Amino acid sequence: MASKIPKKPSIPEPPAGSGNGDSVVLERRTQRVKPPQMFQVVLLNDDFTPMEFVVHIIQEYFSKDRETATQIMLKIHLEGKGICGIYTRDVAGTKVDQVLAASRAAGHPLQCLSEPVE
Ligand code: TYC
Numbered sequence: 001m002a003s004k005i006p007k008k009p010s011i012p013e014p015p016a017g018s019g020n021g022d023s024v025v026l027e028r029r030t031q032r033v034k035p036p037q038m039f040q041v042v043l044l045n046d047d048f049t050p051m052e053f054v055v056h057i058i059q060e061y062f063s064k065d066r067e068t069a070t071q072i073m074l075k076i077h078l079e080g081k082g083i084c085g086i087y088t089r090d091v092a093g094t095k096v097d098q099v100l101a102a103s104r105a106a107g108h109p110l111q112c113l114s115e116p117v118e
Contacts, residue, residue: 039092044111
């Protein structure tokens, strides 16, 4: 006759994630990363910088074709200022530095700045 092996008293497993001190509880959360603040790079009008130079600057540093660059330049000439592009903070700052350096190197007083959008 086979002797009965006594069964180990069974301890029920705690429900997953119930937190008995050894367990790690993972909560599902939707993480939302907000888009970065954007900065528009603006050129200002003046009475001295040649139109052709401004068109060249807009083509070269803001990747516009000649027609678009000419339209932007004329808008600045007529309205006093105009947006040449919208970028993240660092890229906008670099554009401003590059435009100012190229303008001073050519002996022109062209002014360029960046400002937060909205
Ligand atoms: N007003 C300038 C002129 O008549 C042309 C100009 C346009 C200058 C745009 C600056 O951001 C500027 N020669």
